[in-house]
Amino acid sequence: MKYNFDKETNRFNTSSYKWDVKENELPMWVADMDFETSPAIVKGFKKRIDHGVFGYVALSDDFYNSYIYWFKKRHHFNIKKEWIIFSTGVIPTLSSAIRRVSEVANNIVIMTPVYNIFFNSILNNGRHVLTSPLIYKDGKYEIDFIDLEAKLALEETTVLILCNPHNPVGKIWSKDELDKIGKLCAKYNVTVISDEIHGDLTRTGLEYIPFASVSKLNAEISITCVAPTKAFNLAGIQTSAIIIPNPKLKHLVERGLNTDECAEPNVLAEIAPFLAYKESEDWLDELRLYLDENIREVNEFIKNQLPQIALIKCEATYLLWLDCSKITKDADKLQAYIRETTGLYLSSGSIYGKEGNTFLRMNIATTKARVIDGLKRLKKAIDSYKEN
Numbered sequence: 001m002k003y004n005f006d007k008e009t010n011r012f013n014t015s016s017y018k019w020d021v022k023e024n025e026l027p028m029w030v031a032d033m034d035f036e037t038s039p040a041i042v043k044g045f046k047k048r049i050d051h052g053v054f055g056y057v058a059l060s061d062d063f064y065n066s067y068i069y070w071f072k073k074r075h076h077f078n079i080k081k082e083w084i085i086f087s088t089g090v091i092p093t094l095s096s097a098i099r100r101v102s103e104v105a106n107n108i109v110i111m112t113p114v115y116n117i118f119f120n121s122i123l124n125n126g127r128h129v130l131t132s133p134l135i136y137k138d139g140k141y142e143i144d145f146i147d148l149e150a151k152l153a154l155e156e157t158t159v160l161i162l163c164n165p166h167n168p169v170g171k172i173w174s175k176d177e178l179d180k181i182g183k184l185c186a187k188y189n190v191t192v193i194s195d196e197i198h199g200d201l202t203r204t205g206l207e208y209i210p211f212a213s214v215s216k217l218n219a220e221i222s223i224t225c226v227a228p229t230k231a232f233n234l235a236g237i238q239t240s241a242i243i244i245p246n247p248k249l250k251h252l253v254e255r256g257l258n259t260d261e262c263a264e265p266n267v268l269a270e271i272a273p274f275l276a277y278k279e280s281e282d283w284l285d286e287l288r289l290y291l292d293e294n295i296r297e298v299n300e301f302i303k304n305q306l307p308q309i310a311l312i313k314c315e316a317t318y319l320l321w322l323d324c325s326k327i328t329k330d331a332d333k334l335q336a337y338i339r340e341t342t343g344l345y346l347s348s349g350s351i352y353g354k355e356g357n358t359f360l361r362m363n364i365a366t367t368k369a370r371v372i373d374g375l376k377r378l379k380k381a382i383d384s385y386k387e388n
């Protein structure tokens with residue numbers, strides 16, 4: 001290994017949202033990583049900072065070419081420069097695009113359990129959350145296409161937000177599934193916003209498929225949100241891109257982002273994609289090996305020491321979805337008990353929709369030593385937990 005992911009970082013007193021906890025607590029909740037980003041990114045940022053002049057920024061060819069290069073090389077998706085828009089983040093895009101491509105009180109469909117902030121983006125903009133729960137059977141998740149079609153067919157439904165790969169269940173959607181979703185959405189005139197922020201964090205040997213790459217139809221009806229921020233641990237830099245092959249749709253979304261003032265990069269946000277995609281590929285592949293190993297560690301531990309918990313197979317992301325239905329009917333209570341008694345801070349599954357009420361989410365993007373510490377704390381809490 002060229003990179004040392006075992007290096008302990010200390011994130012106290014760095015204004016970290018995740019690490020705003022007591023000294024004895026171990027946060028494994030918010031989706032960022034405890035690792036330093038790739039040395040090439042740090043070097044590139046330092047060089048830019050050393051320049052000392054931080055005026056307004058325009059997007060360079062490097063910015064566009066980095067996305068074009070990466071998506072062709074890693075995801076077999078040929079994107080064109082004129083399809084790409086800069087945005088300060090996936091969630092700003094989501095909220096802004098919702099305001100452009102739907103009307104107040106429209107239905108926006110999400111497949112639950114799903115990333116909690118989708119609910120906020122929909123509700124804060126006065127739209128209606130329409131859930132199409134995933135089918136959970138034998139420890140696996142599937143799309144309920146019958147239910148999905150019924151929801152998409154409703155007159156008031158105008159948008160589907162897809163999470164591809166899916167946070168928190170860790171699923172990579174197949175080409176067939178993405179094709180089917182595209183055909184249904186086109187049939188009912190529904191725009192797809194595909195959040196692909198976790199696309200680079202697949203298990204070694206697995207690949208995710210960009211929704212818009214599947215067919216011309218998918219490309220025509222979709223707004224795809226991508227970013228190097230999850231995979232390269234750059235969330236605080238606030239950089240992302242939107243890929244929209246349909247020129248009319250692109251114009252609409254671009255105007256909206258402009259009005260909402262989230263279309264301007266800062267100096268580091270503009271160079272981050274180049275430093276990540278063009279200079280840090282080997283770092284990402286080593287990171288993925290390290291995450292695979294952490295997941296293997298959790299799997300073994302749970303199998304041997306916490307058989308009451310079922311770990312859902314995680315094909316992508318660094319977020320583990322733990323089925324605790326043998327222990328709790330109320331994940332909020334369990335989550336609070338674990339934190340109070342051991343300091344281990346996990347996410348309660350309930351925030352991802354009611355289908356998550358008996359689940360916990362665990363972020364394992366940290367050193368193996370901390371993962372083991374977290375597992376020991378989890379066991380200690382579960383062994384003494386009694387629900388009343």
Ligand SMILES: Cc1ncc(COP(=O)(O)O)c(C=O)c1O
Binds near residue numbers: 227235
């Ligand atoms: C599925 C998903 N989308 C978006 C985000 C946040 O994106 P951004 O920081 O670019 O707004 C997260 C962060 O956890 C996420 O899991």
